[in-house]
Amino acid sequence: MQPNPLALIAEITHRCPLHCVYCSNPLEMQKAVAELATDEWVRVFREAGQLGVLHLHLTGGEPLARADLTELITGARAAGLYVNLITSGIGLSGPRLAALVDAGLEHIQLSFQDSREASANEIAGTRSHAHKLELTRLIRQCKIAFTVNVVVHRQNLNRLSEIIAMAEELGPDRLEVANVQYYGWALRNRDLLLPTPQQVERSRQTVAIAQERLGGRMRIDYVAPDYYARYPKACMGGWGRRLLLLDPAGQALPCHAAGVIPGMQFDNVRQHSLDWIWRESAAFQRFRGEDWMAEPCRGCERRSEDFGGCRCQAFLLTGDAAATDPVCTLAPTHGVVEAALAEASPAGASSSPQTSPASWIYRPNPA
Amino acid sequence: MSGPDQNSKPRLAPGCRWAEANGAERLLMFPEGALRLQGTGREILERCDGQRSVQQIIEELQAQYKNGEPGRIQQEVNSFLRSLHHKRIVDF
Numbered sequence: 001m002q003p004n005p006l007a008l009i010a011e012i013t014h015r016c017p018l019h020c021v022y023c024s025n026p027l028e029m030q031k032a033v034a035e036l037a038t039d040e041w042v043r044v045f046r047e048a049g050q051l052g053v054l055h056l057h058l059t060g061g062e063p064l065a066r067a068d069l070t071e072l073i074t075g076a077r078a079a080g081l082y083v084n085l086i087t088s089g090i091g092l093s094g095p096r097l098a099a100l101v102d103a104g105l106e107h108i109q110l111s112f113q114d115s116r117e118a119s120a121n122e123i124a125g126t127r128s129h130a131h132k133l134e135l136t137r138l139i140r141q142c143k144i145a146f147t148v149n150v151v152v153h154r155q156n157l158n159r160l161s162e163i164i165a166m167a168e169e170l171g172p173d174r175l176e177v178a179n180v181q182y183y184g185w186a187l188r189n190r191d192l193l194l195p196t197p198q199q200v201e202r203s204r205q206t207v208a209i210a211q212e213r214l215g216g217r218m219r220i221d222y223v224a225p226d227y228y229a230r231y232p233k234a235c236m237g238g239w240g241r242r243l244l245l246l247d248p249a250g251q252a253l254p255c256h257a258a259g260v261i262p263g264m265q266f267d268n269v270r271q272h273s274l275d276w277i278w279r280e281s282a283a284f285q286r287f288r289g290e291d292w293m294a295e296p297c298r299g300c301e302r303r304s305e306d307f308g309g310c311r312c313q314a315f316l317l318t319g320d321a322a323a324t325d326p327v328c329t330l331a332p333t334h335g336v337v338e339a340a341l342a343e344a345s346p347a348g349a350s351s352s353p354q355t356s357p358a359s360w361i362y363r364p365n366p367a
Numbered sequence: 368m369s370g371p372d373q374n375s376k377p378r379l380a381p382g383c384r385w386a387e388a389n390g391a392e393r394l395l396m397f398p399e400g401a402l403r404l405q406g407t408g409r410e411i412l413e414r415c416d417g418q419r420s421v422q423q424i425i426e427e428l429q430a431q432y433k434n435g436e437p438g439r440i441q442q443e444v445n446s447f448l449r450s451l452h453h454k455r456i457v458d459f
Binding site for chain 2: 216
């Protein structure tokens with residue numbers, strides 16, 4: 001029997017005041033007019049609760065761009081869900097934060113782009129760093145869990161110690177240091193973002209030392225760059241196995257980037273129940289289980305741990321969504337990743353971390 | 368790594384709570400996931416109410432599990448609380 005999903009990732013809007021060069025939103029974003037209405041989201045949250053979903057991750061775009069965010073949180077809590085808000089903080093004032101917490105918000109994950117203002121604003125394509133710093137004081141006064149999230153890459157990894165020191169000062173319960181994952185916008189900017197092997201090695205050590213020193217005060221979670229891994233990540237905990245993502249228009253996706261895979265049909269919560277989508281829809285069944293796997297995954301001992309890696313990454317890098325994720329050192333197509341890494345090595349890097357990159361492709365806003 | 372101060376009064380950290388539906392096992396929700404708890408793990412965490420000290424929690428567990436070796440119970444409570452503190456699920 002198909003187990004229930006554990007978490008629902010709700011991209012409630014693709015509108016965003018930031019234009020981050022590694023945004024995980026698809027290249028083709030949903031327009032504001034297509035967004036689900038308040039009552040539609042609340043119904044979906046109720047269905048999620050009934051389906052056994054535990055956590056709701058409200059994300060975007062920038063979820064604060066929705067004027068009804070308080071009502072959405074109220075609805076989600078009434079459905080029994082644990083409510084997490086993933087935000088840039090832009091659009092959050094003291095009174096609005098208090099209203100979200102009163103409505104039942106339990107965890108806020110605030111993104112930072114860097115420890116230095118100019119670099120942070122360059123990555124975000126907007127001036128946002130100073131406001132974020134201000135906001136942390138307000139968040140710490142609330143009785144909710146607080147995570148600072150920093151995405152790391154070639155341009156800021158040399159400042160990882162400084163970034164950790166910044167987080168220490170801001171005083172969250174958790175710091176998430178996440179290496180860029182190369183889909184959508186990040187893939188288009190990969191040449192400027194992919195770290196060098198030296199940076200990756202040093203950052204692992206920096207994180208380990210900080211974890212030891214800060215144990216019990218600030219938890220540090222580190223998301224390793226999968227291009228440098230031996231085996232692929234268990235993307236989404238396995239296709240259609242634990243997580244379900246809804247885009248602003250109500251399309252249900254098994255993975256953030258699943259829209260890139262040709263021939264995928266995504267069912268919509270406007271036409272179907274969440275339960276039906278999870279159990280019956282073609283998209284969620286497409287790479288569920290192991291039947292779709294080819295060699296070397298099919299006979300690999302690790303197939304029940306990493307599920308062959310990410311289907312979207314397999315398609316983006318090899319043109320075949322059913323191939324072994326090419327970051328796997330056992331994959332016949334691993335050469336495409338090695339070629340990208342060779343470009344990023346100091347000898348092959350077209351731009352060093354010091355160079356000011358002028359050629360970012362910024363994420364625009366949907367109409 | 369040292370254990371928690373025996374006089375401190377552990378409580379659930381912000382953003383951590385019990386799920387509403389409870390059966391033989393209880394579910395403790397926290398930002399990144401949930402813990403399914405039964406037996407002694409549940410007995411310990413249910414006592415992390417900001418009222419009882421670590422010492423009191425240990426004594427209550429020792430009284431409840433009379434067949435257990437008291438020194439070992441003390442050690443297990445301390446190490447369980449320490450690991451949850453590091454996960455930012457319990458505050459002292």
